[in-house]
Amino acid sequence: MRELKTEQVRVAYGENVIIENLSLEIPSGKITTIIGPNGCGKSTLLKTIGxxxxxxxxxxxxxxxDIYRLSGKEFARKLAILPQSPLAPEGLTAEELVSYGRYAHQKGFVKQSEKDREIIRWALEVTNLSALGxxxxxxxxxxxxxxxWIAMALAQQADIxxxxxxxxxxxxxxxxxxxxxLENLNKTQGCTIVMVLHDINMASRYADYLIALKKGKVIGKGTPHQVITRELLREVYQIEADIMIEDYSKKPVCMSCRLCRSKEIDTAVVETAIV
Incomplete structure (x- = not known):
């Protein structure tokens, strides 16, 4: 199991500070999801860790x-990152893209080994892509x-x-x-998964551990039952939410919500779950 944590991290774009003095530990072997409003630092945190x-x-x-004391290939053998809306060269096949995940395990310009090809086939199989290679x-x-893209990350054989x-x-x-x-891969392969999601109901349903951010700071962290509460959603999203336990997952979900009243926002009502 890999150990991943941040210590007093400060991240900024120029003079614009996005994350200030953030320290946290990512549970090993679990699915962790980062939630929070737009611009709160979710993607910035993920990019910093990656x-x-x-x-x-x-x-x-x-x-x-320190991740910067690791070589590029050593880091890639331990951790894989898929940015938002990744792009691939035109005309590339699924099998070719997945093969890029083996780069971290190859030396120089050596051609693919039989082990590489075996792992590529395995990655396509577990993602139900064998017929589309x-x-x-x-x-x-x-x-x-x-x-x-997920198959490519699996071919990288990273634990995170x-x-x-x-x-x-x-x-x-x-x-x-x-x-x-992703849930199945976590259960069967034991890999640690950390993702950013906007939909708090999807985040609650599929995560073992949630981290709620607001303005670059951790407002809440823990199990979905500890984080998806009326009080925390009010603080993070400025909404009044109706929470119930879903029958299927036994996780808390936001059934409906409305904006908190303020001088700027008075009567707007949202009757669907936050996305």
Whole structure:
């Protein structure tokens, strides 16, 4: 099991500070989901942990080592990150894209070994893509393309997978398909999954652990039952939410909500769950 944590991390875009003095530990072998309003620092935190952004101060530790003391390949063998809406070269097949995940395990320009090919086949199989390996990803649905990217991360054989809004632009059926795939991978492969989601009900249903951010600070963390509460949602999202326990998952869900009254917002009412 990998150990991943941040210590007094400060992240900024120029003079605009997004995250200030943030310290947290990611539970190993669990699904952790980061939630919060737009601009609160969710994606910035994920990019910082995944070494796509460097903190102005503080340290991200992976197995007790500063992530910047690890070589690129060593880091990639331990942690994979899928940014929001990733792009692939035109005409690439699913099998070719998944093969990129083996780069961290190869030396120089050595061709794929039989072990590489075996792992690529396995990654396609567990993501239900075996029949689509030779198909161009340009000719795939959004859900299929997302599964190909996840297969690439699996081929990387990293124990930790970070995903930034993996269900963005997908309809409900494809969202469920992706989240159930990640849940199954966590259970069967034991990998630690950390993702950013906007939909708090999906986050509650599929996460073991939630981190709620607001203005770059952790407002709440813990199990869905500890985080998806009327009080915390009021503080984080400025909404008055009606919470109930879903029969299927036994997790808390937001059935309806309305904006908190203020000088700026007085009568607006939202009758659907927050996304």
């Amino acid at each position: 070494r796509l952004m460097k903190a102005k101060k503080g340290v991200v530790y992976l197995d007790g080592t 030779k198909r161009s990803i340009d000719h795939m649905s959004g859900g299929q393309r997302q599964r190909v 997978i970070l995903l930034d809004e993996p269900t963005t632009y997908l309809d409900v059926a494809y969202q469920l398909e992706i989240l159930e795939l």
